[in-house]
Amino acid sequence: MASESEHSGVCHAPGVDAAVRHTSIDHLPDEILINIFSHLSFSELLDVVRKVCRRWRKLSRDSKLWADKEYHVGVARHCYSKNCKSGRTEQEAIRIFCRARSLRKVYIWRTVNRHLIEVLCNKCRRLTDLRVHAAQELGYSMVMNLVKQCSRIQMLRASDELLKTEAASVAVSRLQHLRVLRLQERRVLNTRVVRPFMLRPLAIGCPRLVEIDFGRLSVNMDDLKYFMNAKKNTLKSLRIKWSVDGTRSLLSLLPVYVDSLECLELYEYDLARDLAREAFTTVGSLRNLQELWMSVPDQVPPGTAALAFTNGGLQELKVLGLPYGCGVEDNTVIAICRGCPSLRQLSITHTRKLSPTAFSEIDRLEHLEVELSVEGCEGDPKATDRLTEQMPNLVIRGSIHAALQLFYFGAPEDNRVNADERSESDEDSDSDSSVGGSDSERG
Template sequence: MASAAKMSARPEKLPAEILLKIFSYCSYSALVTCIPFVCRWWQEVWKDRTLWRCIVYRPICDRARIKYLLKLSPQFHAIDLSSCDLDFSIVETMVQCCQDIHQLCMPMHAFWDYVKSKDTPIFSNIKVLILTLEQHSSNDLEYLGDNLPNLEHLEFQSHFCTKADLIYFLEKKKHKLRTLGLYCITSDGYCVLPLLSVCTNLNTLSLREFCGNVRNRHLESVLQLRNVSSLALQYSSGFFFWGRVPTFTFFPNIVELQLYDYTVVGGDPFRVVAVNCPLLRKLSFHRSSSLQDRSLGNLHYFQKLTSVSILNNHCITDWGMQQLETVPELTYLDVYDCSKLTVECLKIICNFRNLQVLKFDLGHWDSPIDLKAGGDRSLQLNVSDIKNRALHLMFYRWRDLTTFDHLRKENIRVTMLEDKEETLGKSLLL
C-alpha cells in the first residue's frame, strides 16, 4: 500500500531539479504546447533559463497563442520566427517580454519595419542574428554596425547588401565577428571575399551562390583569415568544371567543411582537397546529386576525418556506404533521405570498427515494416548483427518506440529522431 501511495504522488509535488531533468527529455512540441499549461508549479519550473539555453523556440501555433507564450517569458534564449505568420504585435511582444534573447532568426522585412518604427535601439543583446527571405534596400547595415554592440554571428539569407554597405559594416565589426553568412556576390556585382580580409577573428564562414565568377585572385585575399575553421559553400548551379571550383588551397586551416548543391566533376577531387586541408575532421554534403559511390571511396585520403554527413542524396548505394569503412577515424555518420540505401546497408555500417554514432533514415520505407520477421522489406536487425556494441543507433522518422526493444534489452542504445528537414531549419550556420 505504501508503494502504491508513492506511485500515485501528485506531479506538482516533484522538486524543480527533477522536473527540469524530465522536461529536458520532452519533445519540442510538448515543451511549448503542453507543459506550461499543466499547473502553476510546472509553469514556474518551465520558465527556468537553463531549460531553454539549448532550445530554439519555433512557434507554429496561432498568433494569439504565440503572444501568450511570449508574455509568459520562459527565458527564451533563441527564437526562430522565419516560418511564423508574423505581424507587428508579435515582434513588439517579443521585444517587451523576452529580454534574454541572444539568438534571433526572422524575416528581414519584419526586422527592419520594427527597427525603423522605434527611436531608440532595440535587440541590443543579440549575439546571433539571421535575416531571412526578402531582399531589402541599402543602408540598413548601418543600424547593425552602430546599434548591436554584442553581435558576433550574422547571416543574410537574401541577396541584399551593396559593396559600400558591407564595407561600412565590416569596418565597425571587424574584430567582433565570429560567424558570417552572406551571398558571395554583392547586390551591385562585387565579390565579397576581398572585403572579408579585415575580419581577423572570423572562424565560421558561409557563402551562398558560390559560382564560377569567383576567381583565384579573390580567394587569395582570404589567406589572411587564418582563424576560419568552419566553411560552408552553397553553389549557384548544378554544373561546374572542376577548374572553376576551389581546391581549398586558400583555406588550409578548416576543420569543418559543408558543401551544398556541390557537383563532383570527374578526376579525383578529394585527393586534392585532402592534401590542402590536412586538419579536416567534419565533412557534410547536402543535396549533392552527383556525389556517387566512387566519390566516397576516395574519402580515405582524409586521415583525420571523424564525421561524415550525406543528406538528400539519391545516387549513393550500399556499396558506396561500404567504402566508408576505409576512413580510418570515422566515428559519426549521418545519412538522411538517401533513398537508394537498403536495410542490408544498415547491418554493414553497424560493424564499422570505430563508429560511435549512426543516424539512419527509415522514412523512405513503407510503414509498417516487420523488423524481426523475414521478407523482402524486413530489417531483421538482430543483436548478433551489431558487433560494435559502443554504437549509438539513431533513426529518423520512425514512430514505433517498441520496434527496437530487443536491442535495448541488450544495452544497445537506440534513439528516435524527428524529421531532419524540420530540425535543419534554413540556416547554413546554426
C-alpha cells in the same frame, strides 16, 4: 518551533538583551538575487521581476540573465523552452525591444517594416545573434545602423543584400566580433534577383570570422581565392555549392588556401563528369576535417564517391552526412568504414541499393556510438540487424526498404543538404519563413 531569534537568523546568548533583527530577500546581495533570477523564464523576468521594485528592475537587465533568452518575431512554433518568447505582431515586438534592452538573440521569421529593425538596433545594443528573413530588404542605411548600434553581433543571418554593394560590404566588415555569417539568396515573387557580390572587404575585416555559409550564391572565383587566402588560418566552417560559378569546382582551392577547415558542407552537385574524380579526391585530401556533409547524386560516375575516403582516408572525421546519396554504392560505404576510424555519426539517406556486405563493414567503426541514419535507403531490410546486436548503444534512425516497398525518393525532413528548400517551403506555408534553421546551426 524555532525561537524568534533563530527565525531571524541571529543567535543570542541566554540572558543577553539584544534587538531581534529581521531579514528578508531584500537583504540578499545582488549576486545571489541574479542567480535566483537566472532560473526564471523570459516572461517572468519581463512581466514580474522588473515590476517589483526599482532594484529588481535594474537587476533584471543584467546581461547574464539574457545570454540564453530568445525572442522570435512571426511564429510561435519555434519557441520550445521557457527561455523563448514570441510575438506575431510588429507592435508587440517593438514593446519587447523597448522593455528587454539586454536581449541578445532575435529571430525574425518574416519580412517586417524597417521601423521594427530600427527600434531593435536602437534599443537592444547588446545584440549578439540576429537572423532576419531572406526576403527582408536591407538598405545601406539600415546596414550602417545595425553595424553602428549593434557592434557586438557574433552571429548574423540575412539576405545577400548585406554584400550587394562595396559600401554595404565594407560596413559589415567592421563587425569586429562577427564569428558566423550566413547569407541567403533574396527572391522577389519567386524570381531570382541577381546582384554583384562584394566579398573582398569581408576578407580584410571581420577578424574573428570562423564560419561562413554562402547559401545558393555564386561567387567570383578570384574573390573567393582572395577571401580564403585571407582567412586561411581562422576559417573553420564553410557551406558552399560544389561549383561556385557554374563551371569550375572550388575544391581545388581548399587544400591550397585553407589550412584550418574543420567543417565542410557541399551541395547542389552540378560538376561535369570529367571533373568528378578530381573533386572527390580533393575532398579526401582535407585531412583536418571533423565534419563533412555532401550530396552524392546518381549522376556521379560509379566508384567516384569512394575516392573521398581512400588514399589514407579522413582520420579525424567524426560526423559524416551523405544526404540524398543516390550515388552512394557498396564500395563507398566500405571505403568510409576503412578510411574514417574516428567516425561517431554516420548518415546515409536515400541511396538506391546497399547490400548487407556493405553494412557488415560498419562494425569496424569502434567510435560509432551516436547515430546511424539510413532513412529512405533501398536494399535488404535485415542489413542492419547484425549492427543492432554488436553495437547496442548505436541509435539507428530509419530502416532499409526492399526495392518494391520504396516509392518515395525525396529528401527527408531533417536532411541538411535541403535546409534551404525547407526554409523556402516554410516561407510559402507560413508567410513568415525561417532564415535561421538551425545551425545547427545544424543543428
